Amino acid sequence: MLRSYAFVLLAVLILLQFTSGGPPEIGTLASDGASTTSYGRMTEETYAKANDLAVDAVGKRFAASGILRCPGGASSAQVTGARDVITTVAHAFRDVCKPHTPPEKCRFEYYLGAERRTIPLSAAVWMGSCIDSAPKQGSADWAVAKLAFPADVTPYEIYEQPETLVERERVLAVVGYDIEATGKMDKAGPFNKTIQECQIRDARDWRTFETNCEFEFGASGSALFRQWGRRMTMVGIVFGDYHDKDYCPLGRCEFRSRKWSSLFVTLRGEFKDRLLATVRQSEAK
Structure with missing residues (x-):
């Protein structure tokens, strides 16, 4: 009996750690009556100010x-696990099961301070197994690619144990390319990075899940992180969203599963196995 109470107490403490901290909440009420929590997209400057960094x-x-x-x-x-490995979406290279872009014709662009740097991709890219049926396509919409040479950044961390999705867990979304951000520029000009604290919602299975994160065009391939203090580990990558115009005619509304939400492929199974294998083979840790 005492062991059972201890287990329950531990579970409560873990959940409290997941759902505490961060900037002041923007509390809202969804149209179906369920409360929701979202923090909106912040630039690096706004995020730094909100967190006194x-x-x-x-x-x-x-x-x-x-x-x-x-x-x-x-x-x-994003650079993940090793300095010459990136994660993104498969639809950057293919339409469903038909490849349309050789990876060596692509380049990864990032900023080191105010300096923009560009690295071409190598021919090595791995994607989720091709699935023709629409309901299951999302679980295969991931890609692991090799850079031609290492980026001069600290790679995002991977938690090697199996990830468990926690309903309403507070997580951090980092978008490398947000063309809707204030002061945006496209093509060869600077791009805007945005950071957002939000929650995991409707974890239907271990392959895909939803969140109440807010995304626009360009966010596909960006990562979602679980936070342990200053440590971040990747949970999944965004591949799409639900934006039901009848439910949300003005283009913005609060979370409602399968009506307005962002969709993620979980860093588990074949995706995680391939990423870990590629990182272990890299000499650019």
Whole structure:
């Protein structure tokens, strides 16, 4: 009996750690009556101010997030696990099961302070197993790619044990390419990185889940992180969203599962196995 009470107490303490901290909440009420918590997209400067941090420190911490530019378009990506490995979405390179862009024609772009740096991709890229059926495509919409040479950043960390999704756990989304951010520029100009604290919602299975994070075009491929103090580990990457125009006619509304939410592929299974294998083979830790 005492062991059972101890286990319950431990579970409560862990959940409290997941759901405490961060800047002041923006509390709202969803149209279905369920409460929701969201923090909105913040620039690095805004995030630093909200958390009483130096802007340079924030820039260094999130320097691994950048943009993947390919001939057919651009998406977010991040250096993960090793300095010559990036994670992003499979649809940066293919449409469902049909490849459209060779990885060596793409480049990864990031900022080191005010200096923009560009690294071409190598031909080595791994993607989720091709799935034709629409409901399951999201779980395969991930890619692990190799850079031609290492980036000069600290890679994002991977937790090697199996990840467990916690409903309403507070998490951190970092978008490398947010073209809707204030002061945006596109093409060869500077891009805006945004940071957002939000929550895991509707963890339907271990392959995909939803959040109440707010994203716009360009966010595909960006990462979601679990926070342990100053330590961050990646939980998954965004591959799409639900924006139901009938439910949300003005283009903005609060979380409602399968109506307004962001969709993630979980860093588990084949995705995690491939990422860990690629990182272990890298000499650019």
